[in-house]
Amino acid sequence: MIANMPIRRLYADTATCAQQVADALGPDLRVAAPLGLGKPHGLLNALYALTAADTTRSLRLYTALSLTRPRPKPGLEARFLEPFLRRHFGTDQIDPQYAIDQARDALPPNVAVHEFYLQSGALLHSASAQRSYISQNYTHVARDLVLQEINLLVQLVARRDGPDGVHYSLSSNPDLTLDFLRQTQAAGKPRPLCVAVVHPDLPYMSGAAEVPESFFDIELQPETSPPLFALPRLPLDVAEYALGLHASALVKDGGCLQIGIGALSDALVKALLLRQQSNSAWRGALASLDAGGNTRTLAGWMGGTAPLAAGLYGASEMVMDGFMHLQRGGILKRRSWDNLALERASVAGRLNPGTPGGHYLRGAFFLGSRELYAWLGETEAADPDAIDMCPVSQVNQLYGDHQTLAALQRRGARFFNTCMMATLLGAAVSDTLEEGAVVSGVGGQYNFVAMAHELADGRSVLLLRATRAGRNGLESNIRWNYGQTTIPRHLRDIYVTEYGVADLRGKSDSECVEAMLSISDACFLDALCAEAKAHGKLAPDFVIPAAWRRNRPDCLRQSLAPLQRKGLLPTFPFGSDFDEVEQRLLPALNWLKGCAISWRGKWRLVKAVVRPGDAVAGEAEALKRMGLTAPVTWKDRLQQRVLLAALRNTP
Structure with missing residues (x-):
């Protein structure tokens, strides 16, 4: 399965590591990567780019929950989300490029991505993702992966140097890695090449998540790492x-x-x-x-x-x-x-x-x-x-x-x-x-x-x-x-x-x-x-x-009014990643979203735009945050009027 081994164990450059791994394993990569946080986006992107650029190669990826930053639609949604996303995720966040391309049904023909759990709703309209989805109980994934002839496993890890040498922690994702490798060995199948990608901010968890240095064949420790993907905290109604x-x-x-x-x-x-x-x-x-x-x-x-x-x-x-x-x-x-x-x-x-x-x-x-x-x-x-x-x-x-x-x-x-x-x-x-x-x-x-x-x-x-x-x-x-x-x-x-x-x-x-x-x-x-x-x-x-x-x-609101008056039911019970102006904008934007779903809602919106009502507190700050204080084009003026209608029609 491995064509030109041995290759170096330690790498600091992602592109070099990807190239040598791809050359060592041959033209057909069959990759397993953890769900969610444990996916090393940088290395996967490098392997994906190599494959997309060379039609003699192929890449088949088995994973789940490929996390990508939201991609707002043009208009008010973009005006609200783009500044927030830059602040929350940072400008150096890396999205998995295969997930972005798959959402657009733009995967190259020599790449296939199979997921058993999708980022909720993100790939609902992707024909490629819908066809390639594998319906599995979580506990059956490791068993079924053994049948896929996986030759490469990549995972984000934490690293610790101690008196007894180097240890790694699978940290966020011991979920399938340990089960999959155990079942691969029990089935008499070749062990895939295992690559650890070290992230300095990943919590080091011991116990079952801790593995010895020999567990991984290759360590990639890039000179810089993007921030860990963090979910925004949610409001409650x-x-x-x-x-x-x-x-x-x-x-x-x-x-x-x-x-x-x-x-x-x-x-x-x-x-x-x-x-x-x-x-x-x-x-x-x-x-x-x-x-x-x-x-x-x-x-x-x-x-x-x-x-x-x-x-x-x-x-x-x-x-x-x-x-x-x-x-x-x-x-x-x-x-x-x-x-x-x-x-x-x-x-x-x-x-x-x-x-x-x-x-x-x-x-x-x-x-x-x-x-x-x-x-x-x-x-x-x-x-x-x-x-x-x-x-x-x-x-x-x-x-x-x-x-x-x-x-x-x-x-x-x-x-x-x-x-x-x-x-x-x-x-x-x-x-x-x-x-x-x-x-x-x-x-x-x-x-x-x-x-x-x-x-x-x-x-x-x-x-x-x-x-x-x-x-x-x-x-x-x-x-x-x-x-x-x-x-x-x-x-x-x-x-x-x-x-x-x-x-x-x-x-x-x-x-x-x-x-x-x-x-x-x-x-x-x-x-x-x-x-x-x-x-x-x-x-x-x-x-x-x-x-x-x-x-x-209305009965629910009446029942919970005493708790609300005491401040025991805050909109953001565990703190908010949105500032005060953004928190004022959220219900207005949600009102617009609700209006857009049905014809009754659209008619309600039209009437509100024609007669938006009296000005409300915080209106000027909201317009400034959305860059609509002094609209220039007719589209900007329309967006300003729509936003004012929303602000004046939500509590």
Whole structure:
């Protein structure tokens, strides 16, 4: 497989390293690269450029979650985002060029890119990406990669020099590398050439993520490195806060927590912090939202309403900012030991909590803000046992010789994840549109659901907004049926929307339909009910309870108004990467985006542009930030008027 070895072990120049690796491996490169943060963009770009320039070569890349900076559309979006992106990511950030070209369907014919998880929505309209996407459970990726004859593995790493020599840390991505190489060896396949690309800012994580110098065949340590890719922190609205409050009551003290990424997960984290630190206010808000008492009844035997005295243990495929905030808030603190006798002693209360080796967070990869990366490095330095970054096979499944221990560590597990839609019969739609276009991928969602059903006291909790803005106006995210599903209805468990909790486990079809109706938006109750009756899944004489008619946004705002007045539900609960003027612009730009979706919205916008209304505070600063204080061209004048209409029509 390797044509002209040996080659040098140490490189400082990316182009030289890429050329020699390509020459050594021959004309056909079959490359594996980690998902997300662990992808060395500079080296991949150099290999891609070499291949694109030489039709005698070919490159087949297997990876996931290729992170690229947003590419704003011309107009107001570009005026807002371009200065922010330069400030947030830095001018020397490097995007993977193959991902940019694939989004434009401009990959050269001798390059193929296969991903099992796409940056959400980024490649929805790329025919190349849609054809090349591989649908896989996260835990099956390493197994399937063995069949692809991979001859090169590249990974971003942290490096440490010590008295016993050089060590590397797989840091953000031990998830698939360790499993893949182990399974390659077990299958009797040749080990690929392994290249470590050192990044000075990547946190050095020890434990399973640490490997000896001999693990990699080549080290590339460029003279300069771009900043680590950092996700901007998200705003939360009233509906997301309501959803988070309902979900936080399902968490059991002393249990185990899996959470994903996005606004709904942030809302859950903030709600857990309120439950811990402002318990009476949290209880009052939950009581106001949960007028019928359903969520609190479930909390009585499944979760809880008291602060989390024993704390939680985190076992999550992804480590994100939420875990940092939970640890700082005194919630993420229950430790587990990778020794069955010690773990049993801990459960029985016979183990000294200071016993070495206990960790309170286990993950397979991490991705988030720069604050998260700094926290991980600081935590590793102060408490090396605290966080265990390890293979995904140790996080996302119970199978294997660790099953008894893993089940004990995950006692009281709540696997929270998000989905796009759900059906009245309990199937989840998380990754694919009805016509088959992939939005993201299944990732580990099926794994979480499966583990929840296998564990004696585990539960799968899927979070979704009850509605979304569509081309014809407001649409329900709870449907009678859908052409593509991620989780089948026979694995239904718990769903949470801003209107409450639907517990579907072990329920009949009619009971499931009623539970899902109870957390649907009131606008769609009659149509959903009629459809369920037409298919024989609801009794003909079933009547929608009056309480469900209160499932409306205005009722949510009324219920959460006391918490908002106390400042407990800030728009940016964990700080913002946007300055004050940008935060004023965001709702206005979102209003414009909402108007553009439907013809009703476009008509509303036209009327607002014709009669924008009275001036509002902060208007001059907003125009200055957008470069529209003194428009010159007719396009600029139109953009100024549209922006003024948006500013004057949003709170």
